[in-house]
Amino acid sequence: ELLNFCQIDTENIDQCSKYLVSLDGAEGRLSKPYHMSRVSKYVGLQNLWLQPEGYNPSGSFKDNGMTTAVTHAKLVKIKKIICASTGNTSASAAMYAANENMDCDVYIPAGEVAPGKLSQAFQFGAQVVEIKGNFDDALSASLKQAGQIGGYTVNSVNPFRIEGQKTIVFRVLEYLDWNPPDWIVYPGGALGNTSSCGKALMELYEWGWIKKIPRLAIVNSEGANTLYNLYNGKFENTELRWNKGKPDTGLVSRYYDHMDKNNLRPKTKATAIQIAKPANILKGLRALDFTNGIVTQVSDSEMLDGMALVGLNGFDCEMASGAVPAGVKKLIEQGIIKKDESVVGILTGRQKDSSIPVDYHKNPQNQFAIPPRS
Numbered sequence: 001e002l003l004n005f006c007q008i009d010t011e012n013i014d015q016c017s018k019y020l021v022s023l024d025g026a027e028g029r030l031s032k033p034y035h036m037s038r039v040s041k042y043v044g045l046q047n048l049w050l051q052p053e054g055y056n057p058s059g060s061f062k063d064n065g066m067t068t069a070v071t072h073a074k075l076v077k078i079k080k081i082i083c084a085s086t087g088n089t090s091a092s093a094a095m096y097a098a099n100e101n102m103d104c105d106v107y108i109p110a111g112e113v114a115p116g117k118l119s120q121a122f123q124f125g126a127q128v129v130e131i132k133g134n135f136d137d138a139l140s141a142s143l144k145q146a147g148q149i150g151g152y153t154v155n156s157v158n159p160f161r162i163e164g165q166k167t168i169v170f171r172v173l174e175y176l177d178w179n180p181p182d183w184i185v186y187p188g189g190a191l192g193n194t195s196s197c198g199k200a201l202m203e204l205y206e207w208g209w210i211k212k213i214p215r216l217a218i219v220n221s222e223g224a225n226t227l228y229n230l231y232n233g234k235f236e237n238t239e240l241r242w243n244k245g246k247p248d249t250g251l252v253s254r255y256y257d258h259m260d261k262n263n264l265r266p267k268t269k270a271t272a273i274q275i276a277k278p279a280n281i282l283k284g285l286r287a288l289d290f291t292n293g294i295v296t297q298v299s300d301s302e303m304l305d306g307m308a309l310v311g312l313n314g315f316d317c318e319m320a321s322g323a324v325p326a327g328v329k330k331l332i333e334q335g336i337i338k339k340d341e342s343v344v345g346i347l348t349g350r351q352k353d354s355s356i357p358v359d360y361h362k363n364p365q366n367q368f369a370i371p372p373r374s
């Protein structure tokens, strides 16, 4: 009836299916790989797939692991969960705590959390604790508090988070009939995703479910690039460099001391990944070693362009997720990702800071801006 009403020729199958596809889109976005033609064209790679994890219930990939962590907390009869967050972890923790009638304390770096994320923590009834400092300071404070009061930490240092986040990789592979892509790409923050993806691939390979190991590419922000520096030996005035295949766990603490001594603080507009000391760095490095992975870095403006282009394909993502198309573009330009390879990138979260796309599009200097007209 709808097709007749719209005067669409129902005899013409091609035309009908075209409209049915758009009706299908109205049912909701799924967390599976999509081909986004404008992004593909921009980065120069046909075989590029992007999996938006922002369409999970709280608007980011965190739900994949928060559900498992909160399930465990419930099984062991926990009354209060605690986390530190740049905003998405706290939104997810607060949501599931409210579902399960648990208390939830969230430690956030004051003034550094996107308004949409902060509003979720309040709305779901969490106790917000504002910490002067950055995410790393908030994490220390929350771990200390959890130790003192016996609260249950749901940051990605919790192994149940890492287990749950493996489902991101399972969905990628399920969609590709268990034929792994050449590359899987994530933004890098606290490196929970990097660790869980590595663990998933190790296990699937060991069990014979996959015959090939995709290479991990992790994209840091230039303003919060500890992993990039450490993995590639780029850190100024030091000899510190991860020796691939010969793990030296003391290296990380020496590196962190070096950062403290020189008062190096992370600074990026992509606040989700504004992290100096990734809590999962050793597991992340193990994942990179296992997958013959690489680490690159991108600027704030490159992330914004990536984010804007995803939007122009009808999917929204936040700035930190824009690191994925930006990083893939860079790696192709550098000849590291080859033009005939297949890549799946994970768009980690939905846009929760409306000022970012508005400011981007109002500025005609931006590459993909569509400025308002009066």
Ligand code: F0G
Pocket: 060, 084, 085, 086, 087, 088, 089, 090, 156, 187, 188, 189, 190, 191, 192, 193, 194, 272, 273, 318, 320, 321, 348, 349, 350
């Ligand atoms: N992308 C988004 C949208 C994030 O919120 C985060 C982390 C990351 C990427 C980085 O992922 O830690 O697995 O490397 N957000 C955390 C938070 C820190 O508190 O919401 P990672």
